[in-house]
Amino acid sequence: MSAFTNPRIIAAMERGIAEMNATPVELSARKRRAVLRSVMRRAWAIARLASEVFGGTASHYVAGALSQAWAEQRGESDPVNADSTLRRLQARVSRRTPASHRQTAWYSSAVGW
Numbered sequence: 001m002s003a004f005t006n007p008r009i010i011a012a013m014e015r016g017i018a019e020m021n022a023t024p025v026e027l028s029a030r031k032r033r034a035v036l037r038s039v040m041r042r043a044w045a046i047a048r049l050a051s052e053v054f055g056g057t058a059s060h061y062v063a064g065a066l067s068q069a070w071a072e073q074r075g076e077s078d079p080v081n082a083d084s085t086l087r088r089l090q091a092r093v094s095r096r097t098p099a100s101h102r103q104t105a106w107y108s109s110a111v112g113w
Helices: 007-020 024-054 058-074 082-096 105-111
Strands: none
Touching: 024 058
């Protein structure tokens, strides 16, 4: 199989040609999709971290994690500082978590109460 009959190589060459001939509108749309993709990946990473710390599944924390990921994208918070991430998630979790659950020792130590 030569290089020019391999479908992956052909697809990569076509993407390269399309990138070179893209209009400014197409380029900005691609950049926007890349930003959205990276924010969503970061949000799921934060949600997985929160599920490990607070318990439950990551899907329970996606809303708070998405707001944190956008704040990091805008430069409003430090992506390295896990405390700011967990504090933002803590505010979302405390509304949904029953009071009896919040008073358990493992939960209190995890959120710093």
